[in-house]
Amino acid sequence: MFKINNKFYFRHIIGLIVICSTIGVIHEIFARNQALIDFPPTGQLIDIGERYMHLDCRGSGSPIVVFESGFDTSGSLSWSMVHDKIAKTTRACTYDRAGMMWSDPRVTTKDSLAKAIAEDLNKTLSIAGEEPPYILVGHSFGGPYITTFTKYFSTSVAGLVFVDTSHPDQIEIFKEYQEPLFSRFSYVVMDFFEPLWSFVGLTRIFAQSNDDRLVNQSIKDEQTIDAYSPSSGLALTQESQSYSQSLNEAGSYRDFGNKPLFVIGAISDYQHMSDDELSAAGLTRQQLPILIKKDLFTHKDQASWSTNSELTVIYNADHYVQFERPEIVVNAVISVIQKVRLNRN
Secondary structure (H helix, E strand, O other): OOOOOHHHHHHHHHHHHHHHHHHHHHHHHHHHHHHHHHOOOOOEEEEOOOOEEEEEEEOOOOOEEEEEOOOOOOHHHHHOOOHHHHHOOOOEEEEOOOOOOOOOOOOOOOOOHHHHHHHHHHHHHHHOOOOOOEEEEEEOOHHHHHHHHHHHOHHHEEEEEEEOOOOOOHHHHOOOOOOOHHHHHHHHHHHHHHHHHHHHOHHHHHHHHOOOOOOOOOHHHHHHHHHOHHHHHHHHHHHHHOHHHHHHHHHOOOOOOOOOEEEEEEEOOHHHOOHHHHHHOOOOHHHHHHHHHHHHHHHHHHHOOOOOEEEEEEEOOOOOHHHHOHHHHHHHHHHHHHHHHHHHO
8 A cells, every 4th residue: 555655755845945945045145246236336335334334425515415214125215206306406315224225234233223223324424424414304214213313413403304204103193093913914924034035035036026116116226126125124124123112212302493394294095995905904984084184193293393394284195205296305305405594594
């Protein structure tokens, strides 16, 4: 009688996994080297001591506008639609946080991650000779990051622009609006396995198999972001693990005095979402009026952090305002530039 040898098949399955993983690791090593050839840094690599940070500064003038990306892997390329337009008015700098895109990863930090990010940026700008005052522009989770920078380097900051940014109290404010359990569980699983997937090349495969290009984003930018997705994904995972801590760090500083502040709030087109789309986001149609009200509250509250602020709310808008409606971001930044220059005269 034929009998299946379970140990035989188990050994072969393990062997196949080892072979595939080895091939994946070798391919990933070559792919990372090829990425540097195919998609070289757009700016300069600044030596901040034992590692390099990528900084891309264009134009001339003061104050210097410094852009901070949100909670994604796009890094400096998050601002490709507005960078050159602002550089026609003043000096404009984008950069990549540690581990993102062309910046080397941070080994460890004794401080909170948000504070470490602020210190990295301050050191990078200083060593590169980009002298304050700065106008900080943050998108999404870049809001808490530029708030933390202002907390520790207030005298260097002349003004701020929030582009649909995260509110420090958003976990509590939106606690009843949670994505389905499966979605939240999948995020935890992805974060847990990200180091392994990055090592064997699966992160690269996942990134290149999905068309995540934003409205008005170039194909080249998407390809560049995908090319660096394994290292950027690891950095994003580290930031994800410090999500609540970073919000708390930023939340301890909500008084910008009279520094010019421009808040851009985007309200999603909830009303035109299908029931299935709403369900996938953990929402019901009955919840929408209160959700929109809370969205508005977060933006209005942020605008109250300065006695010299402006607020623009865009309805039926995408979260990535700088791609969908770049002129709104450009006008907001120029408004703050003009106020800062007027205050100096």
